[in-house]
Amino acid sequence: MSSLIRVGVLDEQEVVHYGLRFCFSDLPDISLAGAYRRAHLALRAVKQGNIDLLIMDHLLKSGDGIGYIRNLRINHPKLRVLVFLAAPCPTTMTVLMDVGVHGIVCKRQPLIACIHAIRLLASGQRYLCPSIADLSSPPYQAVGNDAEEALLSFPSLTHREKEVLRLCIDGLTVTRIAELSCRSLKTVSTQKQAAYRKLGLKGDMDLFRRLARYGV
Numbered sequence: 001m002s003s004l005i006r007v008g009v010l011d012e013q014e015v016v017h018y019g020l021r022f023c024f025s026d027l028p029d030i031s032l033a034g035a036y037r038r039a040h041l042a043l044r045a046v047k048q049g050n051i052d053l054l055i056m057d058h059l060l061k062s063g064d065g066i067g068y069i070r071n072l073r074i075n076h077p078k079l080r081v082l083v084f085l086a087a088p089c090p091t092t093m094t095v096l097m098d099v100g101v102h103g104i105v106c107k108r109q110p111l112i113a114c115i116h117a118i119r120l121l122a123s124g125q126r127y128l129c130p131s132i133a134d135l136s137s138p139p140y141q142a143v144g145n146d147a148e149e150a151l152l153s154f155p156s157l158t159h160r161e162k163e164v165l166r167l168c169i170d171g172l173t174v175t176r177i178a179e180l181s182c183r184s185l186k187t188v189s190t191q192k193q194a195a196y197r198k199l200g201l202k203g204d205m206d207l208f209r210r211l212a213r214y215g216v
Contacts, residue, residue, distance in 0.1 A: 003029060004029060004030075004031055005029055005030045005031070005052055005053060005118060005119070005122045006031050006033035006050065006051045006052045006053070007020075007024065007030060007031065007032055007033060007051060007052070007053050007054075007055060007118060008032075008033055008034045008035070008036065008042055008045055008046070008050070008051035008053070008054045008055070009032065009034070009035045009036065009054075009055045009056070010036045010037075010039060010042040010054060010055070010056035010057070010060075011035075011036075011037070011055075011056065011057050011084070012037050012057075012060075014037075016084075017035035017037075019111070020032060020035070020055070020111075020114075021035065023111045023114070023115070024115075027115065029119070030115065030118055030119075033045070033050055033051045034050060034051060039060055039068055042054060042056070043068075043072075046072065046076050046079055047076075051079070052078075052079070052080065052122065053079070053080040053081070053082060053118060053121055053122060054072070054079060054080070054081050054082070055082045055083075055084065055114070055118075056069075056081070056082075056083060056084065057083070057084050058083050058084075058085070058092070058096060059179075059180075064183060066095060066096075066099055066180075069081060069083070069096070069099050069100065069101060070099045070100065073099065073100035073101075080102045080103075080121040080122065081100070081101045081102055081103075082101070082102065082103040082104075082105060082114075082117055082118065082121055082127070083096055083101050083103070083104050083105070084105055084106075084107050085104055085105070085106050085107065085129070086106075086107050087106065087107075087108070088106055088129060091167060091172060091180070092180055093128070094166065095163060095167070095180065098163065102121045102126050102127070103117045103120065103121050103126055103127035103128065104127070104128055104129050105117050105127070105129055106129040109129060113129075151165065151169075151199060151210065151211070152165060152166060154198060154199060156198050157195055157198060157199075158191075158194075160191050161191050161192075161194055161195040161198070162195070164177055164188055164191045164192050164195060165192070165195045167180070168192060168204070168207065169207070169211065174188050174189050174192060177192075
């Protein structure tokens with residue numbers, strides 16, 4: 001990456017575009033190379049090599065934000081991805097880090113935090129909003145115990161099924177998982193039931209009995 005960091009912004013709110021453009025205007029090392037309201041326009045800029053780092057909201061009205069990020073990381077591994085979150089949420093953080101984002105900034109943070117995160121990502125490092133980092137430590141740890149990992153490592157589970165199962169273990173409803181992942185309620189429900197079937201579970205009670213059996 002050159003000394004000038006070319007940043008693209010994918011957000012449907014014009015005020016976000018304006019605010020970041022103003023924020024970067026006097027910075028010698030950061031340039032707002034493009035502001036996009038639609039995911040396919042940002043993707044076009046990425047494919048053309050016009051941006052080095054993409055700032056985006058993970059909730060896209062135009063489609064599956066999590067899937068979009070996953071595809072970016074697979075097809076454009078050199079691109080750095082910084083995600084805006086409306087509020088700290090360790091479960092959402094876990095999903096985002098699992099699909100390969102390089103940094104997470106909360107919208108309630110000052111803009112200087114966004115600038116700091118951009119510079120860290122451009123240097124090959126990662127950034128996590130301090131309030132999310134605090135929430136992700138005990139007693140709010142979203143992942144990490146042996147029983148969970150044993151279930152999630154079951155070989156026939158797909159990536160999406162593992163993702164849904166992890167969120168179910170964290171106590172999220174199917175409706176909330178659908179909202180976070182920008183998938184339909186039917187899709188998430190089908191993935192949850194497929195995971196349960198593969199694990200020999202009849203329902204939520206069976207899931208937590210299985211976890212309790214292994215000392216969760």
